[in-house]
Amino acid sequence: MITGFAIFFSILSIIVSYRVVVGPTITDRLIGADTIGIFMSMVMLMIALKYDVAMLVDIVLAYAVLLFIDMLIYAKYFEHGELYR
Amino acid sequence: MTIRLIVAYFFMAASSAFAIVTVLGLLRFPDVYTRMHAAAVVLTMSAVLMTIGTAIYVWEFFLSAKIILVGIFFLFSNPMATHAIARASYKRQIALPKEYEIDAYSDYLGRDTDGRS
Numbered sequence: 001m002i003t004g005f006a007i008f009f010s011i012l013s014i015i016v017s018y019r020v021v022v023g024p025t026i027t028d029r030l031i032g033a034d035t036i037g038i039f040m041s042m043v044m045l046m047i048a049l050k051y052d053v054a055m056l057v058d059i060v061l062a063y064a065v066l067l068f069i070d071m072l073i074y075a076k077y078f079e080h081g082e083l084y085r
Numbered sequence: 086m087t088i089r090l091i092v093a094y095f096f097m098a099a100s101s102a103f104a105i106v107t108v109l110g111l112l113r114f115p116d117v118y119t120r121m122h123a124a125a126v127v128l129t130m131s132a133v134l135m136t137i138g139t140a141i142y143v144w145e146f147f148l149s150a151k152i153i154l155v156g157i158f159f160l161f162s163n164p165m166a167t168h169a170i171a172r173a174s175y176k177r178q179i180a181l182p183k184e185y186e187i188d189a190y191s192d193y194l195g196r197d198t199d200g201r202s
Binding site: 001002005008009012015016018019024025026027028030031032034035038039041042045046049054057058060061064065067068071072074075076078079 | 094097100101104105107108111112117120121124128131132135136139142143148151152154155158159162163165166167169170171172173174176177179180
């Protein structure tokens, strides 16, 4: 059952990668990358349940923080054209 | 199969339904900002429901608290990141319409919509 949910979310993230590849603007690509990152963190959470690895939950937490920082840096760089002013 | 696993699987199935709605919105909405709205609202609900389901599934105190912490972080971080991307793409004038019904943000910025920042 857990494996089925993990495979389901993997298939959904593969479908979302269509929006990353052929998105009309750069904002579509950013939003698709964010969606794929959150789906992958959920798949990692289900792998931690399936194989009973408690350390993967810490990795999911660090991955979520890094995804958030990534999106903020992308948005700031995309807005100003440079990081430091 | 106890009642706890049934509740956990119910939360996971609800999360899968919200994920299907997210993917449909990302693929089928006509505009950039409506796609962004689908990715912000529904995906946050999906992630939070999945963390609640996994926390009920494992049912140990510290591990469940850590997974709930991941869910609370998703609840705050995903709308903030999407809002930052939307603000950046508005200021760079990505795929904006020609005429607006309501545009309060340019009044807030105090400039015309033609000029860049």
